[in-house]
Amino acid sequence: MTTLAEPDLPRATDGDIAAINLQSARRSAWARFAQDPRLPGVVEAVVDQERLAAQFLGNLDALDRLDTLASQFSRVDDSFRPSLVHAEVASTAHRFHDARDHVARAVLMGAPREAIERHTLTIDQACGVALDAVLAARRRIATASDRLEDLMPLGSVLADLEHFAEADAVYRQAFYSYDDVSPFPLAWVCFQLGMLWGELVPLPDPDLAALWYRRAIAYLPGYVKARVHLAEVCASQDQTGEAEALLRPALPSRDPEVRWRLADVLIAQDRFEEAEMELHAARSGFEELLEGHLLAFADHAAEFYAGSGNDCRRALELARANVANRPTRRAINKAQSIASKADTRSRPPGPTPSAADCFLAPEVAISGEKR
Amino acid sequence: MSDHVDGPRSIGDPPADITDLFAFTSPKDPARTVLAMCVFPSAGESAVFSNVIDYAMAVRRVSVTGIGNAAKFQPADEEFRFTFRFDVLDRDAAGNVIQRGVCILSDGRELPVTVNDEKGESTPEGAFRVFAGLRSDPFYLAWIPATLEKVPNLLQHDNVLCMVVEFDTRGVLDSEKGSLFGVIAETLPTEPPGRIGHPVARIDWIGRPEQTNVRLNNPALFGVDDIRDLWNQQTPFAISKELQPLFLQRLKDSFADWDIRDGKADWTPEALAANANVFLDDFLLFDIAKPITDQSHLEIEKSTIDGRPYQTGGGRTVDANSIDILLTWLVNHDREFLLGGATGATKPGTKTFPYFATPNTEIQTVAGSVELAAAPDDVWSVIGQFNLQWHPSVARARLIGEGLGQLRRLETRDGREIVERLAEIDNTKRSYRYTLVSGVPASHYAGVINVRPKGNGSVAEWRVDFLANNQPDIAVRTSVSRLVETGLGSLKTRFGVPHDDARRA
Numbered sequence: 001m002t003t004l005a006e007p008d009l010p011r012a013t014d015g016d017i018a019a020i021n022l023q024s025a026r027r028s029a030w031a032r033f034a035q036d037p038r039l040p041g042v043v044e045a046v047v048d049q050e051r052l053a054a055q056f057l058g059n060l061d062a063l064d065r066l067d068t069l070a071s072q073f074s075r076v077d078d079s080f081r082p083s084l085v086h087a088e089v090a091s092t093a094h095r096f097h098d099a100r101d102h103v104a105r106a107v108l109m110g111a112p113r114e115a116i117e118r119h120t121l122t123i124d125q126a127c128g129v130a131l132d133a134v135l136a137a138r139r140r141i142a143t144a145s146d147r148l149e150d151l152m153p154l155g156s157v158l159a160d161l162e163h164f165a166e167a168d169a170v171y172r173q174a175f176y177s178y179d180d181v182s183p184f185p186l187a188w189v190c191f192q193l194g195m196l197w198g199e200l201v202p203l204p205d206p207d208l209a210a211l212w213y214r215r216a217i218a219y220l221p222g223y224v225k226a227r228v229h230l231a232e233v234c235a236s237q238d239q240t241g242e243a244e245a246l247l248r249p250a251l252p253s254r255d256p257e258v259r260w261r262l263a264d265v266l267i268a269q270d271r272f273e274e275a276e277m278e279l280h281a282a283r284s285g286f287e288e289l290l291e292g293h294l295l296a297f298a299d300h301a302a303e304f305y306a307g308s309g310n311d312c313r314r315a316l317e318l319a320r321a322n323v324a325n326r327p328t329r330r331a332i333n334k335a336q337s338i339a340s341k342a343d344t345r346s347r348p349p350g351p352t353p354s355a356a357d358c359f360l361a362p363e364v365a366i367s368g369e370k371r
Numbered sequence: 372m373s374d375h376v377d378g379p380r381s382i383g384d385p386p387a388d389i390t391d392l393f394a395f396t397s398p399k400d401p402a403r404t405v406l407a408m409c410v411f412p413s414a415g416e417s418a419v420f421s422n423v424i425d426y427a428m429a430v431r432r433v434s435v436t437g438i439g440n441a442a443k444f445q446p447a448d449e450e451f452r453f454t455f456r457f458d459v460l461d462r463d464a465a466g467n468v469i470q471r472g473v474c475i476l477s478d479g480r481e482l483p484v485t486v487n488d489e490k491g492e493s494t495p496e497g498a499f500r501v502f503a504g505l506r507s508d509p510f511y512l513a514w515i516p517a518t519l520e521k522v523p524n525l526l527q528h529d530n531v532l533c534m535v536v537e538f539d540t541r542g543v544l545d546s547e548k549g550s551l552f553g554v555i556a557e558t559l560p561t562e563p564p565g566r567i568g569h570p571v572a573r574i575d576w577i578g579r580p581e582q583t584n585v586r587l588n589n590p591a592l593f594g595v596d597d598i599r600d601l602w603n604q605q606t607p608f609a610i611s612k613e614l615q616p617l618f619l620q621r622l623k624d625s626f627a628d629w630d631i632r633d634g635k636a637d638w639t640p641e642a643l644a645a646n647a648n649v650f651l652d653d654f655l656l657f658d659i660a661k662p663i664t665d666q667s668h669l670e671i672e673k674s675t676i677d678g679r680p681y682q683t684g685g686g687r688t689v690d691a692n693s694i695d696i697l698l699t700w701l702v703n704h705d706r707e708f709l710l711g712g713a714t715g716a717t718k719p720g721t722k723t724f725p726y727f728a729t730p731n732t733e734i735q736t737v738a739g740s741v742e743l744a745a746a747p748d749d750v751w752s753v754i755g756q757f758n759l760q761w762h763p764s765v766a767r768a769r770l771i772g773e774g775l776g777q778l779r780r781l782e783t784r785d786g787r788e789i790v791e792r793l794a795e796i797d798n799t800k801r802s803y804r805y806t807l808v809s810g811v812p813a814s815h816y817a818g819v820i821n822v823r824p825k826g827n828g829s830v831a832e833w834r835v836d837f838l839a840n841n842q843p844d845i846a847v848r849t850s851v852s853r854l855v856e857t858g859l860g861s862l863k864t865r866f867g868v869p870h871d872d873a874r875r876a
Binding site: 010011012013014016017018020021023024025026027028029030031032034035036039040045068071072075176177178179180181182 | 384386414415422460515523528530560570571736797815819821823
């Protein structure tokens with residue numbers, strides 16, 4: 001495991017301290033919200049902290065809490081603020097159509113232009129809409145502020161547009177220019193660089209990806225997503241022992257992807273009985289999450305069902321839902337791959353419709369017959 | 372707020388964010404001076420310090436080099452510095468998380484400190500004593516600064532992390548060379564700035580309260596740049612000469628606005644400029660030869676600007692009403708005291724070390740919801756009745772009065788009597804809010820019951836927030852949870868559950 005003894009890495013507050021302080025601040029913000037939901041900045045603080053808890057600590061219950069928060073807040077505040085909170089919460093749960101509706105409502109209620117622009121950019125970027133315009137806006141904002149929180153989405157849209165070298169440069173700029181000591185932003189940059197080199201570039205560099213994932217975990221040992229992605233890299237290099245060691249500490253997070261990847265590792269080790277239990281837990285976990293937040297988890301659950309989850313029909317349903325929600329290049333590629341796999345598994349020999357036809361035309365069942 | 376959340380950085384580390392700085396004479400021993408800095412706005416019960424920050428308080432001797440419209444306070448170069456550093460977390464024999472650290476004293480000695488140990492640590496001869504840990508936030512702000520509307524304390528029940536240094540005044544500060552001092556507090560990365568190290572030398576600093584959020588970033592000045600981060604990166608006692616005009620102009624603009632907030636101009640342009648000049652040199656002044664009281668905060672600056680010798684030790688005590696003292700000065704030049712919507716913080720300071728009150732316990736929340744196979748209006752027609760007679764644990768209910776403010780007196784089947792008051796009701800949103808009058812050992816007790824549509828049915832939600840009163844949290848929580856769960860459970864029987872739920876069950 002990489003430690004932060006590496007001399008060229010910015011130092012940050014110990015990850016365990018930061019995690020405790022995040023939970024502490026999160027609970028305190030909720031207490032302030034309970035005391036008076038209209039206190040200036042309180043609802044926004046709860047949203048920020050719940051999002052951090054979900055993103056970095058794998059605390060997926062945050063999505064339920066955010067829904068409760070938005071609904072409670074809209075009952076006590078008649079300004080544009082509840083619409084913006086609803087938009088943020090909907091975006092967090094990948095309900096982008098809802099988010100757009102809430103942003104439109106916020107516009108009518110007189111929300112500040114900057115806030116509207118920020119939300120709209122986030123939604124457009126997540127949905128892969130008008131990416132050239134998004135890129136121009138992201139460049140303008142990042143150039144003006146030079147702050148990590150503005151550089152990160154710029155790096156992300158550059159990666160979406162396959163400008164990988166520039167995305168790498170922007171992420172590194174964010175990393176080395178960060179002027180505070182929270183490990184969350186630094187771990188976030190490391191994770192994005194891991195994703196860039198491990199999953200997004202045409203020829204992935206698993207060693208470089210692993211290096212960045214290790215750094216993310218060194219900053220934040222409880223970073224569930226980084227553990228999962230690094231475990232995948234390790235498993236792909238037959239380092240199943242290390243992969244298991246990475247995943248076990250993340251089990252309490254309730255993220256079913258941990259169970260899924262652990263099952264894959266156990267299968268690779270011929271520990272089929274344990275793997276079956278983990279797969280069962282992953283399946284239940286995904287279904288429970290999908291029931292409450294379909295669009296937030298459709299993407300990963302589709303991958304699960306297309307792989308070890310072994311349910312192509314469910315995978316295709318979820319992939320379609322994901323593409324309908326956010327037709328990004330990546331989502332479409334994934335869905336094509338799933339449709340193609342489903343097609344291969346279920347079709348009798350004969351002419352094959354294109355994979356894209358399968359997922360883009362919902363009236364066509366995966367077997368090619370009308371529903 | 373004093374210096375709470377005083378920059379636009381959205382993803383900073385909260386234990387680096389300074390909230391307040393204090394300098395006062397020990398209420399227990401007038402021969403000792405106390406310096407204290409607080410960090411981490413709205414810290415929760417488990418909050419701890421960062422292990423990569425130097426938390427420092429620096430004191431310099433100051434001379435008065437001008438009075439009236441030429442008022443000026445000149446700091447000397449010699450510095451008395453107290454620096455706290457903290458370790459990563461450890462666990463005690465019982466498995467509880469503990470954090471240890473040191474305070475590097477002005478004479479270079481290191482004094483170990485264990486976070487949240489109320490006794491603190493003293494040097495062998497007793498000249499110094501230090502504390503670090505969670506305390507009730509001593510600051511209170513009971514105004515909406517943009518509009519000067521009075522409100523209850525916006526920081527009620529908040530906690531902060533405090534660091535306290537108490538020392539023998541004469542032995543450490545030597546009043547023979549002058550008794551007036553300025554103090555600042557700062558948070559600095561333990562790594563120096565550089566290509567490999569941290570990109571900035573300083574994360575946050577504070578002199579007098581409200582330099583950033585009230586004076587530089589006056590919320591009533593529209594369309595101006597937020598310069599708080601730029602200010603926070605300045606070197607205390609040595610603001611960049613290049614940037615001084617920028618900060619000075621902002622202070623003048625801000626003070627001109629504050630002056631007319633009550634519709635009257637109480638400041639001449641010259642006095643207003645003098646005020647800006649004094650506040651540009653941002654350090655908290657205190658005089659160890661004069662009395663420091665709850666009222667003496669800013670008296671040194673104010674008297675000097677008004678052209679007369681100061682009478683008190685200035686400084687800032689734990690209970691000083693610093694925001695109202697400042698606003699009164701800025702808005703009406705001390706013509707009439709402006710009292711906000713609160714007269715004190717959640718808890719007053721204490722007369723004994725560490726002088727900051729024990730932390731507030733967190734508000735407890737019990738929340739439940741149930742999906743029902745009935746239209747929202749049908750469910751609301753039952754549970755929207757304030758008498759709670761639908762609840763199986765309620766043996767008898769009586770309403771007293773009508774409309775908002777009416778009381779419900781509930782006799783439960785286990786023989787308790789609970790009295791609650793209707794605080795808000797909105798039948799269009801199918802929601803009501805109530806507060807406790809008596810019958811549950813809790814304070815700040817408020818409940819909300821509401822119904823919202825979901826699919827073809829509805830969701831009934833019940834949430835109760837409270838602070839346990841002289842009882843363990845778990846005891847009150849169990850009792851409230853039982854009430855909520857039993858009530859919501861009974862609705863399933865009455866209205867049924869949606870088909871999918873029924874099938875799963």
